[in-house]
Amino acid sequence: MxxxxxxxxxxxxxxxxxxxxxxxxxxxxxxxxxxxxxxxxxxxxxxxxxxxxxxxxxxxxxxxxxxxxxxxxxxxxxxxxxxxxxxxxxxxxxxxxxxxxxxxxxxxxxxxxxxxxxxxxxxxxxxxxxxxxxxxxxxxxxxxxLNLLLQNTNRPIFCINEKGIILSPMSKESEKLLGINCEGQSIIKTLYKDLDSKKLEETIALIESISNIKKDDWEKIQGKFPTKISYKDKNENSLILDILYNPIWAFDDSILKIQLILN
CATH class of the missing domain: 3.40.50.2300 (Response regulator)
Structure with missing residues (x-):
């Protein structure tokens, strides 16, 4: 049979x-x-x-x-x-x-x-x-x-690649990496134009320094990243955002890019 x-x-x-x-x-x-x-x-x-x-x-x-x-x-x-x-x-x-x-x-x-x-x-x-x-x-x-989620979520998501470059979902570069197409201005410029740039630069520098990290070492290294970042809303109120990190891995278990979720 x-x-x-x-x-x-x-x-x-x-x-x-x-x-x-x-x-x-x-x-x-x-x-x-x-x-x-x-x-x-x-x-x-x-x-x-x-x-x-x-x-x-x-x-x-x-x-x-x-x-x-x-x-x-x-x-x-x-x-x-x-x-x-x-x-x-x-x-x-x-x-x-x-x-x-x-x-x-x-x-x-x-x-x-x-x-x-x-x-x-x-x-x-x-x-x-x-x-x-x-x-x-x-x-x-x-x-x-995913496209619908990114258009409607109140938790902006953007990526930082292995070179430390911010990739907004609104950018052409992120369209290639994420396979999505979101039209409009940059999330960072519109929603969080007053982000603590120094803190963000420190985060980028850290990511750039570990571009070749393997999956097994991620648990040890992620504690070095800042977990909060300040910004001002449209009324100039100072607020704090939590930063969540979501690593994306290549086939050889090396880090490809990191999603930053600002909550």
């Missing part, structure tokens, strides 16, 4: 596009025996576009050579639509056609399998692309939520 795919693949919608009834039946059998997929079928390009528009699939398995409209033309039309442009497409190509294989990858397809194909190969490739697309969607959601 074959192992079922994990829950991430349950009820994923797979559109099979082929003008060959035997190929459709074979792929359908493979999918049914390897997971709880929801399958639909199109026997030509126009039907494929119509079905995809009405019920967005999670992945499309499509023959590259079909009458009326071939797989490359179908793929091009699907990818031109905003709602379908990220749907993975796996082309089915002829084994002896190098030209088809090149066209498959050059024509906006994500992958290809050659005839005759094996069940294990089809399922592994399908699993790979469904997993990638699921991860991509989760990442987009994560950064959208």
């Amino acid at each position: 074959r192992n079922k795919l994990v829950d991430i693949f349950k009820d994923k919608k797979i559109l099979i596009v082929d003008d060959n009834e035997k190929t459709i039946q074979l792929i359908g059998d493979y999918l049914r025996s390897n997971g709880d997929f929801i399958t639909s079928v199109a026997k030509n390009g126009r039907e494929a576009i119509d079905r995809a528009e009405k019920n967005r699939p999670d992945l499309i398995i499509m023959d590259i050579n079909m009458p009326i409209m071939d797989g490359l033309q179908v793929c091009d039309k699907l990818k031109s639509k905003e709602s379908l442009k990220n749907v993975p497409v796996i082309f089915i190509t002829a084994q002896d056609s190098i030209e088809d294989k090149v066209k498959a990858l050059d024509g906006k397809g994500n992958d290809f399998i050659t005839k005759p194909f094996y069940e294990e190969e089809l399922i592994l490739r399908l699993k790979l692309h469904l997993t990638y697309e699921e991860s991509r969607r989760k990442m987009i959601t994560y950064f959208e939520e």
Whole structure:
């Protein structure tokens, strides 16, 4: 008995596009025996576009050579639509056609399998692309939520990189590091224009001096950082902010940057 795919693949919608009834039946059998997929079928390009528009699939398995409209033309039309442009497409190509294989990858397809194909190969490739697309969607959601948080939080967050340079979420440099896009003026200039600059400079100098620190040494070193910093509000009242430090680590466990959260 074959192992079922994990829950991430349950009820994923797979559109099979082929003008060959035997190929459709074979792929359908493979999918049914390897997971709880929801399958639909199109026997030509126009039907494929119509079905995809009405019920967005999670992945499309499509023959590259079909009458009326071939797989490359179908793929091009699907990818031109905003709602379908990220749907993975796996082309089915002829084994002896190098030209088809090149066209498959050059024509906006994500992958290809050659005839005759094996069940294990089809399922592994399908699993790979469904997993990638699921991860991509989760990442987009994560950064959208992070962006919303940064726009609405009353605890400004900014970063100081390993060179001791302040990276506000409003800056172009932090967009590259954090993957977010917050428009507007600098948090530091607008909300905390009267921060104790001397204290901030001392903090930056400390961070710069430990740019190569490893994760194991962080517990020992973080006690040297100031935990409070003064500022004035819009009414010129002197207030105190708590400083929280959140280190971001590189793959080799060396420090990449430090988030400062002013509370």
